[in-house]
Amino acid sequence: MCLAVPGKVVAVEDGSDPLTGLIDFGGVRKQACLEYVPDVRVGEYVIVHVGFALQRLDEESALSSLKLFEELGLLEEEFGDAWQQAAREAGEPAPAGRPESGSEAR
Numbered sequence: 425m426c427l428a429v430p431g432k433v434v435a436v437e438d439g440s441d442p443l444t445g446l447i448d449f450g451g452v453r454k455q456a457c458l459e460y461v462p463d464v465r466v467g468e469y470v471i472v473h474v475g476f477a478l479q480r481l482d483e484e485s486a487l488s489s490l491k492l493f494e495e496l497g498l499l500e501e502e503f504g505d506a507w508q509q510a511a512r513e514a515g516e517p518a519p520a521g522r523p524e525s526g527s528e529a530r
Contacts, residue, residue, distance in 0.1 A: 427498060428473040430486035431456075433466050447472055450490040 431447035436458065443458045447470065457476045458464055469486035470477035481489075 428471045430469055430471050430481050430489045433468050
């Protein structure tokens, strides 16, 4: 499932083409395109869908959504390791050499 997930901008790569930045989704950090919100600043929250920051979001709404997503397991589903998820669903142990955490950038 692809969700539009709120995240906090922790870095903006000025001068990159396209404009990109590092977004923190409740402990999971991913790069995202910032072309639709070119004047966004570090510390602001954005909604990201399929790697594109689409709009700004106030902090209260972003944190509330992130908390709900975490409680529902949607952050793990969206950002977790697909191999581990498939193994869990099949009742198998995690693939060898893969950490148990959901993301490479926690």
